[in-house]
Amino acid sequence: MTQVLLWVxxxxxxxxxxxxxxxxxxxxxxxxxxxxxxxxxxxxxxxxLRLLGVGRRVPFGSFEKLFPMMWWGFxxxxxxxxxxxxxxxxxKGHQWIFYVKLGSVVLAxxxxxxxxxxxxxxxxxxxxxxxxxxxxxxxxxxxxWWIATATGRLMAYVG
Amino acid sequence: xxxxLVPVVKWVGNSDLAIYxxxxxxxxxxxxxxxxxxxxxxxxxxxxFDLRLLGFFNRVPISACKEFMPWAxxxxxxxxxxxxxxLIIFPAQYAYSQTWWFKVFFLCxxxxxxxxxxxxxxxxxxxxxxxxxxxxxxxxxxALSLVSWxxxxxxxxxxxxxxxxx
Numbered sequence: 001m002t003q004v005l006l007w008v009x010x011x012x013x014x015x016x017x018x019x020x021x022x023x024x025x026x027x028x029x030x031x032x033x034x035x036x037x038x039x040x041x042x043x044x045x046x047x048x049l050r051l052l053g054v055g056r057r058v059p060f061g062s063f064e065k066l067f068p069m070m071w072w073g074f075x076x077x078x079x080x081x082x083x084x085x086x087x088x089x090x091x092k093g094h095q096w097i098f099y100v101k102l103g104s105v106v107l108a109x110x111x112x113x114x115x116x117x118x119x120x121x122x123x124x125x126x127x128x129x130x131x132x133x134x135x136x137x138x139x140x141x142x143x144x145w146w147i148a149t150a151t152g153r154l155m156a157y158v159g
Numbered sequence: 160x161x162x163x164l165v166p167v168v169k170w171v172g173n174s175d176l177a178i179y180x181x182x183x184x185x186x187x188x189x190x191x192x193x194x195x196x197x198x199x200x201x202x203x204x205x206x207x208f209d210l211r212l213l214g215f216f217n218r219v220p221i222s223a224c225k226e227f228m229p230w231a232x233x234x235x236x237x238x239x240x241x242x243x244x245x246l247i248i249f250p251a252q253y254a255y256s257q258t259w260w261f262k263v264f265f266l267c268x269x270x271x272x273x274x275x276x277x278x279x280x281x282x283x284x285x286x287x288x289x290x291x292x293x294x295x296x297x298x299x300x301x302a303l304s305l306v307s308w309x310x311x312x313x314x315x316x317x318x319x320x321x322x323x324x325x
Binding site: 023026027030034038039041042043045046050054055056057058059062065066145146150152153154156157 | 188191192195196198199200201202203204206207215216218219220222223224226227230309312313316317319320321
């Protein structure tokens with residue numbers, strides 16, 4: 001695996017980003033990764049808070065426009081994340097905490113889709129104002145994002 | 160202004176609290192983690208409200224969207240606390256950094272902007288009918304909020320690269 005990681009890391013495009021002495025290279029990619037995090041996780045937090053009973057006068061239908069916006073955040077972070085990984089692949093590829101982060105992001109995105117389908121479902125439309133299932137979705141999503149954010153940030157310090 | 164700050168920075172940096180916090184290895188990474196969790200709450204919850212002011216989902220009363228805002232304040236409180244810890248541990252790298260002062264400047268803009276909405280536009284907000292177009296003043300507040308929070312994040316995240324902090 002090390003050889004594959006080193007091959008990726010030594011590709012000219014990633015070497016040039018890593019070695020560029022410009023704020024528009026690595027620093028900007030890292031900053032955009034944080035913008036995407038705030039947008040995706042933050043907007044998902046709004047939906048989760050609503051499922052937990054905050055802002056009950058906001059109908060779930062109005063969140064329809066939010067989900068595509070969360071996906072913009074996801075695509076931005078996938079693109080910037082690939083660059084951040086590749087310029088330091090031999091290190092990040094061996095960090096156990098990176099795989100915890102990756103796993104929690106994948107689960108959180110699956111849950112995002114499940115949450116959206118649940119909100120649209122007849123089952124949800126017929127249920128109480130705050131059904132137990134909705135609370136479970138919200139807490140699972142919030143927990144996964146906290147794990148993803150924490151492990152992502154701690155990649156600079158741990159493993 | 161920098162010379163004026165030297166005694167304050169020295170006093171904070173040499174304080175018992177700064178020395179104590181600096182010597183606990185996990186304090187800094189923990190505060191970084193809290194700072195990023197808080198960041199998402201501020202950007203997402205305030206961003207949602209800003210989208211409403213800009214005219215998105217305008218069938219929903221603005222006052223209903225505003226019910227989420229205490230959670231943006233929770234995120235802000237998390238970031239204020241963790242940010243103050245950073246400042247106590249290494250005051251020099253912030254106080255002498257132009258980048259950090261730009262961040263503080265945009266924090267003030269975001270705060271003043273929110274205050275203008277809070278104190279001057281309450282009645283207009285309640286008078287707005289469902290589906291009615293968002294007034295220009297509301298759109299301006301929403302846009303300025305999004306832009307200023309972006310720059311708070313920009314100058315915060317760029318601190319290690321536009322200057323000497325880490």
